[in-house]
Amino acid sequence: MSASTSLTRRQMLRRLGLGAGAGLLLPGCNGGRGFAPQRSISPFQPRGLHVSLPGDAHSSRAVTWFTDGVEAPQSVVEYDVVTPGMSAQEIQTAPLRHQVEAESEPTTGIDAYTHRARFEIDPELPLRYRVGSAAGFSPVKVVQTTPSDTxxxxxxxxxxxxxxxxxxxxxxxxxxxxxxxxxxxxxxxxxxxxxxxxxxxxxxxxxxxxxxxxxxxxxxxxxxxxxxxxxxxxxxxxxxxxxxxxxxxxxxxxxxxxxxxxxxxxxxxxxxxxxxxxxxxxxxxxxxxxxxxxxxxxxxxxxxxxxxxxxxxxxxxxxxxxxxxxxxxxxxxxxxxxxxxxxxxxxxxxxxxxxxxxxxxxxxxxxxxxxxxxxxxxxxxxxxxxxxxxxxxxxxxxxxxxxxxxxxxxxxxxxxxxxxxxxxxxxxxxxxxxxxxxxxxxxxxxxxxxxxxxxxxxxxxxxxxxxxxxxxxxxxxxxxxxx
The missing domain is CATH 3.60.21.10 (Metallo-dependent phosphatases)
Structure with a gap:
C-alpha cells in the first residue's frame, strides 16, 4: 500500500468522523446505516417527497410523501405552472391555482402515513407544486416538462x-x-x-x-x-x-x-x-x-x-x-x-x-x-x-x-x-x-x-x-x- 493511498484513507476517515478505532463497515447484507442524514421534522410536516408517472409522461404526474404520527392530516397537493420570466421568489410565493386531495394510508412498519396524489399537468410549462395540510406545507418544488425531442x-x-x-x-x-x-x-x-x-x-x-x-x-x-x-x-x-x-x-x-x-x-x-x-x-x-x-x-x-x-x-x-x-x-x-x-x-x-x-x-x-x-x-x-x-x-x-x-x-x-x-x-x-x-x-x-x-x-x-x-x-x- 502506498503512502498516498494510506493518507487518502486517513483523510476520508476523518471527513466521515471515524477515528482509527471506530471500526470499518466491512461488506454486509445491508447498505450501511452509519451515514444516515439527521432528521428533525415536526408532526404532520411533509417529508420524503418524490414524483413519478401515473400515466402519460407529458401530461400526468403523481406525488407521494409521508407524515409522522398515528393520525393522517387531510393532505393535498397544490400546483400550477412556472411561467416564462418567473423569479425564484415568485415561484415560491405566487398563488397555486389547482388543488388535488391526496389518498392516505398507514405507512408500512412505522407510525406514519403515506400520501399520494395523481393529477394532470400542462405539458408545455414546468410544474411547480407543494404538498401538505393545514398543519404545514413543503417548500414549492419545480419539475421540468417532458422533452419532445432529445x-x-x-x-x-x-x-x-x-x-x-x-x-x-x-x-x-x-x-x-x-x-x-x-x-x-x-x-x-x-x-x-x-x-x-x-x-x-x-x-x-x-x-x-x-x-x-x-x-x-x-x-x-x-x-x-x-x-x-x-x-x-x-x-x-x-x-x-x-x-x-x-x-x-x-x-x-x-x-x-x-x-x-x-x-x-x-x-x-x-x-x-x-x-x-x-x-x-x-x-x-x-x-x-x-x-x-x-x-x-x-x-x-x-x-x-x-x-x-x-x-x-x-x-x-x-x-x-x-x-x-x-x-x-x-x-x-x-x-x-x-x-x-x-x-x-x-x-x-x-x-x-x-x-x-x-x-x-x-x-x-x-x-x-x-x-x-x-x-x-x-x-x-x-x-x-x-x-x-x-x-x-x-x-x-x-x-x-x-x-x-x-x-x-x-x-x-x-x-x-x-x-x-x-x-x-x-x-x-x-x-x-x-x-x-x-x-x-x-x-x-x-x-x-x-x-x-x-x-x-x-x-x-x-x-x-x-x-x-x-x-x-x-x-x-x-x-x-x-x-
Missing part, C-alpha cells in the same frame, strides 16, 4: 444509506437528466423500517424534482414481503390490470417515455406475494404489444428494468442466473427487447447484444449497474465471458441520451481506494467517464421479425411449479449471501 435518463441500483451512497447522490444532483430509474435494493432497510425514512431523506432533494421510477429488489422482500416498497411508491398500472379490471400491483408496471417503452418487472424478487403467475402473463402480453407497436413505427426501443441480472461475471455469481434464463430470457428474445437495465451485482458490466450467453446481434444489451453504493464487489477470476464489453469495480451510474433512433450511453464511476476488503469501503472522490457506448434502434423491417401473438397462460405456466421452486431457492440464496 432527452436523458439515469439508471443504477443497490444504494443503501452510507457514505458511498451519499457520494453517488451528490454526483447525481449535478447531472442533467429527465428521468431517474432505480433497479431495486433501494434502502437496504432489511426490516428496519426507519431506514426507509433515512433513504428518502437522502434522495428526496432529487426525487422531488425529477421523475423517478423504481423496481423492487430482493432486499425489498425483507420489508413485509415487499409491502413497504409497494406502500411507499406510486406507479402506473399494467396491461393485465387494465384489461381485466384488477388492482394494479404497484411492483411491476410499464410506461412510455416518448418513443421508448419501459417494462418494469420484479423478476421474482417478491414471489411471496403470489403475483408471479399474473406478472409472467403481463410480461408476455406487454412485450408482445410493444413489439407490434415498434414494428408499426410507434416506438423505437423496448427497455426492461428489473433488479436481478440474467448473465453476470461477479465473483460468486458467474456465469448466469439460471432461474431468469428460464423465466424471462426466452420472452425477451421472442419479442426483441433492446436493453435490460439491472442491478443486484455490485459491479458495472455492459454486454454486447447477446442471446443465451453468447454475442448475437439479434439479442439484447444488458446494462448491469449495481453500483449505487451499497458495497463494492469484485469480478471472478475466470475473466469476462464472451458477451462482456466493459467491466468496472467501484460506484457509479449510467446516463443515457435518447436521440431519435439512437441511445448514447455513458457510465461515470469512482473506483475504490484499492481492491482490498478495507479499501473497497471507500471510493475515490470525483466521478469520471469509464465507458461510452451507442445502441441503435432495430428499424421497422427487422422489428417485424419479433412480432408474435402472445402465448396463452397454459403455455407460459406449464412449468410454473419448477419455476416457483427455483425462484424461491435463488432468492433465499441471494439473501443468505448478502444479495
Amino acid at each position: 432527452w436523458r435518463f439515469v439508471h443504477f441500483g443497490d444504494q443503501g444509506v452510507n457514505h458511498r451512497a451519499e457520494q453517488l447522490t451528490q454526483a447525481l444532483s449535478q447531472e442533467d437528466y429527465d428521468l431517474l430509474l432505480i433497479a431495486g435494493d433501494l434502502s437496504y432497510a432489511n426490516g428496519d423500517q426507519p431506514i426507509w425514512d433515512d433513504w428518502f431523506e437522502l434522495m428526496s432533494p432529487i426525487m422531488s424534482e425529477r421523475v423517478t421510477m423504481t423496481a423492487p429488489g430482493n432486499h425489498e422482500q425483507k420489508d413485509f414481503g415487499g409491502d413497504a416498497f409497494k406502500n411507499r411508491f406510486t406507479h402506473p398500472g399494467t396491461l393485465t390490470s387494465d384489461l381485466f379490471g384488477a388492482e394494479p400491483p404497484n411492483s411491476f408496471y410499464s410506461f412510455d417515455y416518448n418513443r421508448v417503452h419501459f417494462l418494469v418487472t420484479t423478476a421474482g424478487a417478491l414471489i411471496g406475494d403470489g403475483t408471479l403467475p399474473v406478472e409472467l402473463a403481463n410480461i408476455e402480453l406487454d412485450l408482445a404489444n410493444a413489439a407490434l407497436r415498434r414494428a408499426a413505427g410507434q416506438i423505437d426501443f423496448i427497455v426492461v428494468m428489473q433488479h436481478f441480472t440474467i448473465w453476470t461475471d461477479q465473483e460468486g455469481r458467474s456465469p448466469a442466473n439460471p432461474t431468469l434464463v428460464a423465466l424471462e430470457e426466452n420472452i425477451f428474445l421472442r419479442y426483441g427487447v433492446d436493453v435490460a437495465l439491472v442491478g443486484h451485482d455490485h459491479v458495472y458490466q455492459r454486454s454486447v447484444p447477446m442471446m443465451l450467453g453468447l454475442p448475437n446481434l439479434l439479442g439484447y444489451v444488458q446494462m448491469m449497474v449495481g453500483t449505487g453504493g451499497a458495497s463494492i464487489r469484485l469480478f471472478d477470476d475466470n475473466g469476462p465471458q464472451s458477451w462482456s464489453a466493459k467491466e468496472f469495480v467501484g460506484i457509479g451510474y449510467a446516463s443515457y441520451e435518447v436521440d431519435g433512433d439512437t441511445i448514447r450511453g455513458v457510465f461515470k464511476g469512482a473506483p475504490p481506494l484499492d481492491m482490498s476488503e478495507e479499501g473497497r469501503q471507500f471510493a475515490e472522490e470525483g466521478f469520471r467517464v469509464i465507458d461510452e457506448f451507442e445502441i441503435k434502434a432495430r428499424g421497422r423491417i427487422l422489428a417485424q421479425r419479433f412480432v408474435h401473438k402472445p402465448r396463452p397462460a397454459e403455455v407460459l405456466l406449464a412449468d410454473f411449479d419448477a419455476i416457483e421452486r427455483h425462484t424461491l431457492e435463488r432468492n433465499a440464496h441471494a439473501l443468505k449471501h448478502c444479495g
Whole structure:
C-alpha cells in the first residue's frame, strides 16, 4: 500500500468522523446505516417527497410523501405552472391555482402515513407544486416538462444509506437528466423500517424534482414481503390490470417515455406475494404489444428494468442466473427487447447484444449497474465471458441520451481506494467517464421479425411449479449471501 493511498484513507476517515478505532463497515447484507442524514421534522410536516408517472409522461404526474404520527392530516397537493420570466421568489410565493386531495394510508412498519396524489399537468410549462395540510406545507418544488425531442435518463441500483451512497447522490444532483430509474435494493432497510425514512431523506432533494421510477429488489422482500416498497411508491398500472379490471400491483408496471417503452418487472424478487403467475402473463402480453407497436413505427426501443441480472461475471455469481434464463430470457428474445437495465451485482458490466450467453446481434444489451453504493464487489477470476464489453469495480451510474433512433450511453464511476476488503469501503472522490457506448434502434423491417401473438397462460405456466421452486431457492440464496 502506498503512502498516498494510506493518507487518502486517513483523510476520508476523518471527513466521515471515524477515528482509527471506530471500526470499518466491512461488506454486509445491508447498505450501511452509519451515514444516515439527521432528521428533525415536526408532526404532520411533509417529508420524503418524490414524483413519478401515473400515466402519460407529458401530461400526468403523481406525488407521494409521508407524515409522522398515528393520525393522517387531510393532505393535498397544490400546483400550477412556472411561467416564462418567473423569479425564484415568485415561484415560491405566487398563488397555486389547482388543488388535488391526496389518498392516505398507514405507512408500512412505522407510525406514519403515506400520501399520494395523481393529477394532470400542462405539458408545455414546468410544474411547480407543494404538498401538505393545514398543519404545514413543503417548500414549492419545480419539475421540468417532458422533452419532445432529445432527452436523458439515469439508471443504477443497490444504494443503501452510507457514505458511498451519499457520494453517488451528490454526483447525481449535478447531472442533467429527465428521468431517474432505480433497479431495486433501494434502502437496504432489511426490516428496519426507519431506514426507509433515512433513504428518502437522502434522495428526496432529487426525487422531488425529477421523475423517478423504481423496481423492487430482493432486499425489498425483507420489508413485509415487499409491502413497504409497494406502500411507499406510486406507479402506473399494467396491461393485465387494465384489461381485466384488477388492482394494479404497484411492483411491476410499464410506461412510455416518448418513443421508448419501459417494462418494469420484479423478476421474482417478491414471489411471496403470489403475483408471479399474473406478472409472467403481463410480461408476455406487454412485450408482445410493444413489439407490434415498434414494428408499426410507434416506438423505437423496448427497455426492461428489473433488479436481478440474467448473465453476470461477479465473483460468486458467474456465469448466469439460471432461474431468469428460464423465466424471462426466452420472452425477451421472442419479442426483441433492446436493453435490460439491472442491478443486484455490485459491479458495472455492459454486454454486447447477446442471446443465451453468447454475442448475437439479434439479442439484447444488458446494462448491469449495481453500483449505487451499497458495497463494492469484485469480478471472478475466470475473466469476462464472451458477451462482456466493459467491466468496472467501484460506484457509479449510467446516463443515457435518447436521440431519435439512437441511445448514447455513458457510465461515470469512482473506483475504490484499492481492491482490498478495507479499501473497497471507500471510493475515490470525483466521478469520471469509464465507458461510452451507442445502441441503435432495430428499424421497422427487422422489428417485424419479433412480432408474435402472445402465448396463452397454459403455455407460459406449464412449468410454473419448477419455476416457483427455483425462484424461491435463488432468492433465499441471494439473501443468505448478502444479495
